[in-house]
Amino acid sequence: MNISNRLLALAASVLLVAPASAQMDFTGEWPVVRAQDNTDNPHLGEYVGLPLSAEAIRRAEIWDASIQSLPEWQCRPHSGAYIKRGPSNLRIWKDVDPASRQIVAFQAEWLRSVNTPIYMDGRERPPEFAAHTWGGFSTGEWEGDRLRVRTTHLKEDYYRRNGVPQSDKATLTEYLIRRRFNDEDYLTWLIVAYDPVYLTEPLVRSTEYRLDLNQRVPPYPCTIVTEVVRPEGYVPHFLPGTNDQIFSFSDTYGLPRTLYFDGAETMYPEYRSKLRNALRTPADQ
Numbered sequence: 001m002n003i004s005n006r007l008l009a010l011a012a013s014v015l016l017v018a019p020a021s022a023q024m025d026f027t028g029e030w031p032v033v034r035a036q037d038n039t040d041n042p043h044l045g046e047y048v049g050l051p052l053s054a055e056a057i058r059r060a061e062i063w064d065a066s067i068q069s070l071p072e073w074q075c076r077p078h079s080g081a082y083i084k085r086g087p088s089n090l091r092i093w094k095d096v097d098p099a100s101r102q103i104v105a106f107q108a109e110w111l112r113s114v115n116t117p118i119y120m121d122g123r124e125r126p127p128e129f130a131a132h133t134w135g136g137f138s139t140g141e142w143e144g145d146r147l148r149v150r151t152t153h154l155k156e157d158y159y160r161r162n163g164v165p166q167s168d169k170a171t172l173t174e175y176l177i178r179r180r181f182n183d184e185d186y187l188t189w190l191i192v193a194y195d196p197v198y199l200t201e202p203l204v205r206s207t208e209y210r211l212d213l214n215q216r217v218p219p220y221p222c223t224i225v226t227e228v229v230r231p232e233g234y235v236p237h238f239l240p241g242t243n244d245q246i247f248s249f250s251d252t253y254g255l256p257r258t259l260y261f262d263g264a265e266t267m268y269p270e271y272r273s274k275l276r277n278a279l280r281t282p283a284d285q
Contacts, residue, residue, distance in 0.1 A: 024145045024178050026106060029216045030090040030187050030209035041087070042162045045246035051264035056165055056198035061243050063163030064236035066228060075222035077134040079157030081166045083113045084174070084189050085205050089216040097121075106140065106147075112220050118149050126153060132168050140176075149174040159193065159203065163246075167197035185211035201264045254279075 047060065067073055078086060088111040095104040095117075105117040116135035126137055136154040140147045151172040159166050175190040187209040192202050230236075238245075250257045256278040265271055 023103075023142055024147065024176075025094075026092045026147070026176055026178060026187060027094055028092060028185075029212050029214060030092065031212050031216050032087060032089055033186070033208040033210050034087070042160055043249035043252060044162050045260055046160075046162060046249040047164060047263075048249075048259060048266040050159070050164060051199050051201035051203055051267060052164065053198050053200050053263065057261060057263065058240065059165050059198075060163035061246055062238045062240060063165075064238055064243075065162075066236035069227035070235070071224045074224050074227070077114050078110070078112055079134050079166065080116060080136045080138070080151055080154055081170055081172060081191070081193055082158055082161070083110045084191055085159075085207055086110070088112065090187075090189075090209055091215075091217040109217060111217055112222075118147070132156075136172070138174075143175075145178075147176040149176065159198075165198050166193070167195050169197055170195040170199075187211070201267075 044065070047057070052060070077083075078088075091109045093107050095107060096102070097104050103120045105119045105121070108116045108118065114133070114135045116138060118138045118140040120140050123139070125139065130137075130153060132153045132155045134155055134157070136151040138149050138151040140149045142148070149172070151174060154166070154168060154170055154172075156168040157166045158164055171194050173192045173194070175188075177188040177190065179186050179188070188206055189209065190204070190206045192204050193199065194202055246260060247257050249255070250259060255275065258278065259266060259275070262271070262274075265274075
């Protein structure tokens, strides 16, 4: 082999093992930025802007917040569809292959959540009938300097902690985008949820984090206690048509109660005209 061919072979081998120049490092401690409605602490019945199916609305109607006090719910982790939008701080680290120096996975951890790996090594996705977990199964691939993540195999849970359900058929397409602004590093975690059971359209939400080198994800020891004394076997719930608490949001802000049932329609600007017409008094009309 002549010198030229050797140089070409050496260059090819370097390209095969060297990381792409556009890859971004997401490791670090990331406190959540509370400058938008990303803390997910909503009113009961606050479902505007969510493309909920009729099945989701009816299931949310029978939900009782007291279910969180049940022993089997007290230490239950948040699912991957909720926690990335919740109020918890985030920690990310990476697993690196010692031989190739390639990233095997980014590991993400929030308070009150399971460790969630994002596999970067091209491994196959589990079959559809494989076990579903709280974090689901996530794989990532680079699109320039942003990371595109696909998450499947999620357990059934919720999108918001006011009864909005998430089915175990839900999948997520996510984007991690790191940017620098005013001498600080920010991470945008964009989530697009697809749910054939409880969503009629994709649900798009994002959360902003700011880099902080101090440890901000504390341990989460959880001990089950008796929070509410109730008969054994009782599960908090409402029967269909009996839950007046769902109108808390509309009544608080003087909005028509009909918006509770309008689903994806509430996502669009045209819905404002419908609200204005509903709020007019007979004298105005």
